Amino acid sequence: MDTVGLGDYKTACRVLDMANEGVLIADSDSKDFIYANARICEMLGCSQGEVLGLKVPDIHPKDKNEDVLELFETICRGKKADTSAL
Numbered sequence: 001m002d003t004v005g006l007g008d009y010k011t012a013c014r015v016l017d018m019a020n021e022g023v024l025i026a027d028s029d030s031k032d033f034i035y036a037n038a039r040i041c042e043m044l045g046c047s048q049g050e051v052l053g054l055k056v057p058d059i060h061p062k063d064k065n066e067d068v069l070e071l072f073e074t075i076c077r078g079k080k081a082d083t084s085a086l
Contacts, residue, residue, distance in 0.1 A: 024051070024059075028076040031056040031069075060086065 013035060016023045022040030026033050036051040044051060044059065056072050057065040064086060074081040 026056050026072070031072065 016035070016037050019037055020039060022043045023035070023037040024033050024040050025035035033052050033054055033056070036048050038048070041048050041051055057068055060068045068086060071081045071083055071086070
């Protein structure tokens with residue numbers, strides 16, 4: 001996983017907290033969510049603590065898990081991926 005300074009991370013989180021869009025950040029290795037803004041929590045009907053206890057496949061239909069994980073891995077490798085089918 002790429003690393004950033006703690007100050008940079010906190011600044012980015014403050015900016016993302018103000019977004020009208022739902023934003024999630026997941027660890028590329030564990031697939032655990034490590035950041036969730038208020039809007040995504042509202043969209044999912046969960047508290048931030050609940051969302052941070054989830055992994056990437058947990059927020060998608062079970063029959064899409066293989067596709068979701070393949071797209072996630074593609075994005076983690078820095079490649080573009082079409083997520084419109086999800």
